[in-house]
Amino acid sequence: MNLQAYKTTVGAFVLGGLALLALGIIVLGGGRLFNSDIEYVLYFDGSVSGLSIGAPVVFRGVPLGSVTRISLVANARDSNVTIPVLIRIDEKSIVRANGGNPSEALQQEIIRRMVQRGLRAQLQLQSLITGQYRVVLDFHPGTPANFRSSTPDREIPTIPSPIDTIQRTLARLPLEQMVHSLGTILESVSKALGDGKLERGLAAFDETFEAARDILLNAAEMRDTADSVLQRIDSAAAAVQTELPGTLASFRTAMQNMGLAAEQLRLATASAQNVLRRDSPTMNDVRRLLKESIATARSLRELATMLERNPEALLRGKKGTR
Template sequence: MNLEKHKAGVGAFIIGTIVLLIAGIIALGGGKYMTTDTEYVLYFNSSVSGLSIGSPVMLRGVPLGSVTRITLMANASNVGVTTPVNIRINADNLVLATGEHVSDENTEQEIIRDMISKGMRAQLQTSSFLTGQSRIQLDFYPDHKAQFLSPNPLLEIPTIASPIESLQKSLGKIPVDELVANLEHSIVQINAFLSSGAIQRTFSAIEGTFTASQALLQDMKDVPSLLERVLANLADSTDHLRAQTPAALTDLRTALKDFDLAFRQLQSFAQSSQQLVAPDSPLTNSLNRLLRDGSAAARSLRNFADTLERNPEAILRGRQGAY
């Protein structure tokens, strides 16, 4: 009877030990043995400094898994060394559009492959500049073509360069030596220009121009008053001319009337005398010339009178055309 109790106690102890061992393994493993996690590989051609086992894997700020392994692969690319990083994705953090949780690895892998086809890429980013720790950031970059290095691309997530790496590549393309040489050359030329006194001469020329401009402006201040005096004198002359012109025109018209009367009398006398002399006689020719000259003189006087009547200033300005 005691032997049977002893056997039962030993069996219970063994069973309890096994249960505790299993519970400890589950606890120490963080429950990963009870989940449907799948490992994926990422290949980085640059430094993975700050990344360690257990570093988080994020998808747009949501924790999705962690880093499980970091190794070095020699002669895997033209850069000499490639760093494969294994990550584990927790399927419990993935939810289907129907609201159901992912329950098996095949469904999880299909979801990951679909997101990769839509542009999901892995990128190494700095979690803290103070501690230097890094993380794996998953996001969508459809403009970056997927490049696979794994013999089993179904379990590989393509990677892209980190922001710091992209910045370093951009800075590496800048011809720093050439820029520094050009800057030194420019500084030398500027110093030579400053030492040549060209700036001082330029300022002196500008100062002289400014002084001449001020003198010109000072002289131009007297122009308006001078113009006013000229216009006033011209107005006085015009008024005086207009005041004297009517009397002169009246006297001229009287003289023209007297001249016209005398011319008509002379013409009557000539016609009467022409009957007394022969057509070709010297007296007849002289009278004809006298008549023609008299007619021309009368026309000139009439035209001159008309011009003065239309434009009295013609006496001052002179003749501007035929009367």
């Protein structure tokens, strides 16, 4: 082999090695060496059991990226332990309205505004068989945004998952006391069944229910009777209201005629006084009759006035009388 062929072989070998090295870097980097994917950190309060590297990150069912790293950070000052979860959002998953993919700075601005509107991360069970979890992003307005990292622009706040909420609720329940109370109740029920008290109580309840049903049936009959009486009263009131104007007019005419008769009687008495003596028995009788006639006319006139003002007095009677 001459020198020129040897140099060619070595050059080809070096170029092939460099190509394989570049291909390995691209493969090991997950094909993301030359893209502008953005990483965000999430801090979950509960357990992240079932969440693994490579788990999908979705927004309302749309894949956005995946989990890249799960770490355990211990704080030596207060012995507090946090579990930061790093996720990567694919640059191609966000498309602008006018087409095309936004730049990295614009993607960060979009995520920041979404966080301000209530974007939160939550763990969700992906499969009941495998028990694997995924990260779900969605809007939850009204939930607090608790940032724990030194770079809030690269952090998405989290909220507890439904399973964590159920576990915390169950943890706060006084299960031991509830079991003890349930045992006491079951013991009391067993004792009541043995003594026959429960059976007697059920029988008494059945009797009470039947009595209540009878009362309700009687109440229905009483209501029907009351409705019938009210209808009759309404009919009588309507009849009185119809006949009352004519009756009052006739009564007023009679009062006027009686007033004329009293006036004529007074004139006749005045004429008789010129004929009869002042102290005769006939004169005294006539004087007494005149006074009584005038009093009667005045009473009838007052009665007519009262009936004009209060026509319902014919039905209810004069107020204050018994």
